[in-house]
Amino acid sequence: MSYQESRDEVTRRIKEQADIVQIIGEHVNLKRSGVRYLGLCPFHQEKTPSFSIHSGQQFFHCFGCGESGDVFTFMMKYHGLDFPAALKLLAERYQIALPEKPMSKQQQELSEKKAKLFELNATAASLFRSYLLDSNQASKAREYLQARDIDPALQERYQLGYAPAVEAVGWNYLGSRLRGEQLKLAVELGLLAQKEQGGTYDRFRGRIMFPIHDSRGRIAGFGGRVLGDDNPKYLNSPESLIYTKSRLLFGLYNQGQAIRSSRRAVLVEGNFDLLSLISKGFQPVAAPLGTALTPEQVRMLRPMVDEVILLFDGDSAGVKAAERSVPIFLAEQVVGKVALLPENHDPDTFIREKGLEKLNNLVDHAETLPEFLVKRLVERHGLSLDGKGAIVAELMPLMETARSDLQRQMMASHFASILDVDPQLLLAQAQTTLKNRVVEKRSDPAARPAAPEYKPLDTGIKRVLAFLILNPNHHGVLAESGIGSVLAGTIGEVIELQLKRLLEEHENQLQPEDLLSAMIPGEEREFVAEILLKPPISTGQGQVLGEQENEELDEIRDWLKRYVLSKESNELLKKIIKHQELGDFSELAVLLQEKARIDNLLKE
Numbered sequence: 001m002s003y004q005e006s007r008d009e010v011t012r013r014i015k016e017q018a019d020i021v022q023i024i025g026e027h028v029n030l031k032r033s034g035v036r037y038l039g040l041c042p043f044h045q046e047k048t049p050s051f052s053i054h055s056g057q058q059f060f061h062c063f064g065c066g067e068s069g070d071v072f073t074f075m076m077k078y079h080g081l082d083f084p085a086a087l088k089l090l091a092e093r094y095q096i097a098l099p100e101k102p103m104s105k106q107q108q109e110l111s112e113k114k115a116k117l118f119e120l121n122a123t124a125a126s127l128f129r130s131y132l133l134d135s136n137q138a139s140k141a142r143e144y145l146q147a148r149d150i151d152p153a154l155q156e157r158y159q160l161g162y163a164p165a166v167e168a169v170g171w172n173y174l175g176s177r178l179r180g181e182q183l184k185l186a187v188e189l190g191l192l193a194q195k196e197q198g199g200t201y202d203r204f205r206g207r208i209m210f211p212i213h214d215s216r217g218r219i220a221g222f223g224g225r226v227l228g229d230d231n232p233k234y235l236n237s238p239e240s241l242i243y244t245k246s247r248l249l250f251g252l253y254n255q256g257q258a259i260r261s262s263r264r265a266v267l268v269e270g271n272f273d274l275l276s277l278i279s280k281g282f283q284p285v286a287a288p289l290g291t292a293l294t295p296e297q298v299r300m301l302r303p304m305v306d307e308v309i310l311l312f313d314g315d316s317a318g319v320k321a322a323e324r325s326v327p328i329f330l331a332e333q334v335v336g337k338v339a340l341l342p343e344n345h346d347p348d349t350f351i352r353e354k355g356l357e358k359l360n361n362l363v364d365h366a367e368t369l370p371e372f373l374v375k376r377l378v379e380r381h382g383l384s385l386d387g388k389g390a391i392v393a394e395l396m397p398l399m400e401t402a403r404s405d406l407q408r409q410m411m412a413s414h415f416a417s418i419l420d421v422d423p424q425l426l427l428a429q430a431q432t433t434l435k436n437r438v439v440e441k442r443s444d445p446a447a448r449p450a451a452p453e454y455k456p457l458d459t460g461i462k463r464v465l466a467f468l469i470l471n472p473n474h475h476g477v478l479a480e481s482g483i484g485s486v487l488a489g490t491i492g493e494v495i496e497l498q499l500k501r502l503l504e505e506h507e508n509q510l511q512p513e514d515l516l517s518a519m520i521p522g523e524e525r526e527f528v529a530e531i532l533l534k535p536p537i538s539t540g541q542g543q544v545l546g547e548q549e550n551e552e553l554d555e556i557r558d559w560l561k562r563y564v565l566s567k568e569s570n571e572l573l574k575k576i577i578k579h580q581e582l583g584d585f586s587e588l589a590v591l592l593q594e595k596a597r598i599d600n601l602l603k604e
Helices: 003-016 022-027 073-081 083-093 107-136 137-147 152-157 181-189 253-261 271-277 295-301 316-331 347-354 356-364 369-381 385-400 407-420 423-441 459-470 474-481 482-488 491-505 511-516 524-532 547-581 585-603
Strands: 031-033 036-037 051-054 059-062 161-163 193-194 200-202 209-212 219-226 234-235 264-267 309-311 335-340
Touching: 003 073, 003 083, 022 036, 022 051, 022 059, 022 073, 031 295, 031 423, 031 491, 031 511, 051 073, 051 083, 051 107, 051 524, 059 511, 059 524, 073 083, 073 316, 107 137, 107 161, 107 181, 107 209, 137 209, 152 271, 181 193, 181 547, 219 271, 253 264, 253 295, 271 347, 309 356, 316 335, 316 369, 316 385, 335 369, 335 459, 369 407, 385 407, 385 423, 407 423, 459 474, 459 482, 459 491, 459 511, 459 547, 474 482, 474 491, 474 511, 482 491, 482 547, 491 511, 511 524, 547 585
Parallel strands: 264 309, 309 335
Antiparallel strands: 031 036, 036 051, 051 059, 161 209, 193 200, 209 219, 219 234
């Protein structure tokens, strides 16, 4: 058995053993309603439950935001995992052995090296942690943490440590505890620095150490902060094979549950800002790693939240950082907001002096980033004729990135009220620019085609399509009966083609939920989810199984036959009328004879 076959078998066994209701129920309060379970969607904010789980089919669907899938999809979206990580997690939960993926020699060496790097970081973190806890030379570090209200439990949760100062242990505290290959790897990780004359020395000295975890809880790198105000105040690990700072957020691993539960992430600029807020009871927080916010970081948060709030200092640097993030949030289709702190305050000082309630109020009243930006543009350019022109010019790229016509109209109305101009003029300008961009994209062969417009489904065709979705392994019989021509031009055509491809891949053995899992988000997937969650349109029988399923199949085949014949009869009638008008009586006789034959078949 090949690796892929073995992994497919593990996937199948997990699906058989896993109870999706139990797994989702660990994170969502569910209430039974017939064969379904209902709850508030964990992927968007709502007050009325639209999140539905079908226990028999073992899949979920939200009629509010459109998210749907099986147990793997839920684990991936809720916990921010890729498929291999979700598979590994579920395999461990159900004690199913995973096959080892065959790797080339180069891939094997790379995998082994990554494991050694993660192990070395864990070793370093343990040494820094032990030094903080046990060494007399770390007393000032302990006092510093205590003064900042970072209690021992929070220190332990974040594995805080201390890299000793040179005057206490010399230049080689960490390096002296590593051997052989570890020294070379420590240089790659930025734990040690290479001397020009040979040898190494500790790169982190006299600093509180913050381990930075990846999505699986492994230590990918470190941030170190001096106890005083010496520069650089923060020193981070350089990028390495296991550490890319643009793809990680400090605190996300530990605060992920709080962020998912609140459906919001509040981003602060410093590690101590984050810990200070947590220590005072403010939980849904994370921090970029000493750099400007990146698209990758926003993308990480997208499946976890409904909004991301930037809690930045109110100085010019904070304002500029918020302004730079506007196009990132719009491009990633994440609602971004900003809450600027009062002058001379950072998150730590604000929550210490004003308290948790005032901070919650500040965050709750955060401005959307587009609104924030236009106010800053007014401050910058003024509301003179030239100033308004400059503001409009800067707003056009922003309006073009709106997620919908409605959002664009709302932005135009809001911006126009501030600028005291006609909103239709703003909207017209944005639409003109947008049309020009669309024309440019259409001229590009690689441009993505527009979403198709489908013919509406009548009751009969919808019943046929519902039966096909619920009973995909009957596709071959239905194809012989002409289902392809019946579904042509409808949403069912796309679904049927996708189903046909999956049947070929699965050797004609397919479950309805397999179709749902394979489909990308969109109108077609919404339709499939709706059919799976609701009884199909039928003659009052509902979804049927066993012998009744075969009876339903015979009814569907008979209906398809009659539909195809009726369609042919109608087409012949159009031709007959046309030939009568043209006076082409020789061809007319042939057409009349064929129509009579088809009409006789319809009477049977």
